[in-house]
Amino acid sequence: MRRDFVEIRAYCKINLALDILRLREDGYHEVEMILQTIPLWDTVTLRRTAGSEWRKPVTITSNAQWLPQDEKNTAYRAAYLLARDFSRVDTGTEIHIDKKVPRCGGLGGSSADAAAVLKGMNQLYDLGLSDETLLQYAAQIGSDVPFLLRSGAAVATGTGTELRYIEPFRDGILLLVNPNIDICTPEAYRVYDFLEARGEIPPGAHPDILETVRSMQQSIEKLSEKMKNVLEYPAFYLHPELAELKASLLKHGASAALMSGSGATFFGFFRKGEAQAALQAADFFQGKGYFTFVSGDLTM
Known part of the structure; x- marks a missing residue:
């Protein structure tokens, strides 16, 4: 059954520990950190667009006026990657992001939005992408995006994209x-x-x-x-x-x-x-x- 829209909660994260091990030759930092998702989220709604709107494959709107609406936005880049690579994305996609997570706050809000778009595009267009494939796309967008594809806690290493899931902290x-x-x-x-x-x-x-x-x-x-x-x-x-x-x-x-x-x-x-x-x-x-x-x- 064809879907016309999906709505995804984009849960943010906190770091219970963060270490920088070294500056790599490629300019990225080698890190080791503990991340845990928390019950604060943006709401990301994806809708198919039709007609002349299809000429613009991705459209971003938001309640936050400061949010970029082009390729500077990680959610835009997530949608664009899947629209580029899969013919089943046969219409334009309008993405509305209802922001609750503070910007530039260290909570991974923009990364959570991108992860939500990857999951939402997979559902909206019935792409059938595996978790492993979504992780590969997530790693192209940002270091926190792979972790924020799912909930829980993990130790992240490398540039933050190599994950080992652990039991979350719950006592407080x-x-x-x-x-x-x-x-x-x-x-x-x-x-x-x-x-x-x-x-x-x-x-x-x-x-x-x-x-x-x-x-x-x-x-x-x-x-x-x-x-x-x-x-x-x-x-x-x-x-x-x-x-x-x-x-x-x-x-x-x-x-x-x-x-x-x-x-x-x-x-x-x-x-x-x-x-x-x-x-x-x-x-x-x-x-x-x-x-x-x-x-x-x-x-x-």
């Missing part, structure tokens, strides 16, 4: 805080390289990924001891007030706090039973004009 309440500061990923990595060359990334900044994975199945206190993100250093260099934000999360009762990805979103884990403290902390940060999100479910 999540609070996200974004202070409306944009840190684009390329800038964060450039500043990291600058600081590392000057010897300003201390050895203790690097997470032990294996020990962090183990701590995820122990307790929130154990996880707090192991969670590290080396990209906090360039973030604090660019925006010193972010160090204050992390400290404020802990001051307001979070048992663990960390920046996600390249920032500038921070997350705090509160113990089960401390929902009121998490909500009060969210109220405090909302009063400063920050984006916040609270959930008792830690993964999808």
Whole structure:
């Protein structure tokens, strides 16, 4: 039966650990990190277009005026790749992205949108693509896109596209805080390289990924001891007030706090039973004009 539209939830992620191992000869960074999807999402709707609209194979619309509507948009690139390679994509595709995930926030929002488009195109045009094939396309678009094709938690290595799935961390309440500061990923990595060359990334900044994975199945206190993100250093260099934000999360009762990805979103884990403290902390940060999100479910 022919479908005219599909709607997909594009779940974003947090990083429970992020390490940079080296700068590769191809200009990309070798990384090792722990990612986990969380119940915050954009809604991506794909519709077939017909008639003269077919002359434009991909059209992007959004409630977010800042969102690119051309090949700069990862969702656009995802749709274009499949339209180019499969004759079953026999109409144009209109993609509407209802944005809820903060931009340039280290949560993988644009990557999640691209992953949703790959899944949505596969359904809309009945392409019959396997998970492995979708992963191959995802890796062409961005380093977080392969992970965000499915839910759960994983250790990512290489450029972030080599995945080993693990049990998610579930024991707590999540609070996200974004202070409306944009840190684009390329800038964060450039500043990291600058600081590392000057010897300003201390050895203790690097997470032990294996020990962090183990701590995820122990307790929130154990996880707090192991969670590290080396990209906090360039973030604090660019925006010193972010160090204050992390400290404020802990001051307001979070048992663990960390920046996600390249920032500038921070997350705090509160113990089960401390929902009121998490909500009060969210109220405090909302009063400063920050984006916040609270959930008792830690993964999808």
